[in-house]
Amino acid sequence: MPEPTSLASWTRALRKQLDALGLDSAELCRQAGLDPQWMDDPNARYPLKATTRLWELAVEASGDPAIGLRVSRFVSPTTFHALGYALVASGSLREVFERIVRYHQVVSDALTLQLSREHGRYLFRLQLPEGSVPPAPEAIDAFIAIYVRTCRNRLGRDYAPLAVALTRPEPPDPTPWHSVLRAPIQFGAEENRLEFSCADFDCHLDDANPELAEHNEKVLNRTLEVLQPLTWERRVRQTIEVQLPEGVPSADKIAQALHLSLRSLQRHLADEGCRYDSLLDECRQNLALQHLRDASSSLSEISYLLGFADTSSFNRAFKRWTGLSPGQYRDSLV
Missing domain, CATH: 1.10.10.60 (Homeodomain-like)
Known part of the structure; x- marks a missing residue:
């Protein structure tokens, strides 16, 4: 199987976090085998092995095992191109996550996402394709934090999921995870998962724009055809x-x-x-x-x-x- 890749521009959020800490993000990228200039190309992609190495270097240089959680504040709709705008225009959180599942491969094909309704709640799973090497746990932290932040952008800053499951072992100090996610967290779980209230997911969002969402889905479908x-x-x-x-x-x-x-x-x-x-x-x-x-x-x-x-x-x-x-x-x- 070909090595999984991710959008080079997505890594810019990590660079911004490193720069905010006074670290030389460009040099860390070069040490990881990544060309920093690729981040300016909206179609460029980095291999999983190199981005995993960058996360390792980022933790080492910052001394912060929770650095993945902090990256979400540097993510905007433009980070994920057409997908970001399609999410902003979605009519409900359920629609947001349906689009994330459908088009996540545009951002990264290192994970397979699944949304299901079970036992009176929505379960959003981040699954590893069979035979694939897992992404860095900090990358999983970053995606989890971004998804929760996406919910807060639509429903209010106090929003929190019902529960979070992470495969990473419990860190010596889990405080940053609880502070960012504000939900019961199971570390060392069998899968990475977010759980949401059905009422929250199914309520209509006032700033929906179906026409804008449909336009960006056309762009995403063309991108998927090239990638897959x-x-x-x-x-x-x-x-x-x-x-x-x-x-x-x-x-x-x-x-x-x-x-x-x-x-x-x-x-x-x-x-x-x-x-x-x-x-x-x-x-x-x-x-x-x-x-x-x-x-x-x-x-x-x-x-x-x-x-x-x-x-x-x-x-x-x-x-x-x-x-x-x-x-x-x-x-x-x-």
Whole structure:
């Protein structure tokens, strides 16, 4: 697998933190094997190994193991380019995090993100792709702090998640983590996770701008097409989307469309850590979220486009995915 990368401009926030401490951030970048000038190129990307080394040097030079938490104050919408503006224009926190999940690879492909509604709360997970080297724990701290700060920018500075889980061992002094996140924290957890109130996530944000969000999503989709290799997973997803209006396609039908045997298709997907039934379910869920944002599409039309036999079947599936009915989800976007 190719080495994960991240936007070079994202590392500028760490440089600003180092500069604020009176440290030579440019020299630390060079020691880590990073060209500081790349940060001015909106499309440049740094390899994970080098950025991890920069975090190690940053902790060593600053003497601050919590430096990742402090980087969030130097992050603005322009840090993440089109994604930043799409998040600012989102109509709810749920919509914010749905977009983070969908487009996070534009910022970094070192992690896989997942948002789900379970046990009366939203769970936002930062997962490591199978066989990948984990990012620096300080990088995870930085992303967690940025996500919490994003919530505070929309709901008020006193906002806090319900709970936080971090895989990093508990530090000798956990005070900075509690001060920044202001939530119960489980260190040494099995996964990195944020937990949020459903009421907070589903409430409408007054400064939403659907047109601006849609424009920036087009930019993000073009960027993803460039970044993502044409894997078998992508080929299967694209073929599923084409065939869904004709009914739910079987794995055998998709294999035929790709000029493969069923066994070859299953082997290709298994090699990439995927299963056909999971991809089919994810495709239908993602398309449902997109179609429901189009007020001109009726629920019966969306049911047809997603291959459901009737609207009630679509309602049951959507509630399984999100905890809401399609109507409730659409109402929350208004």
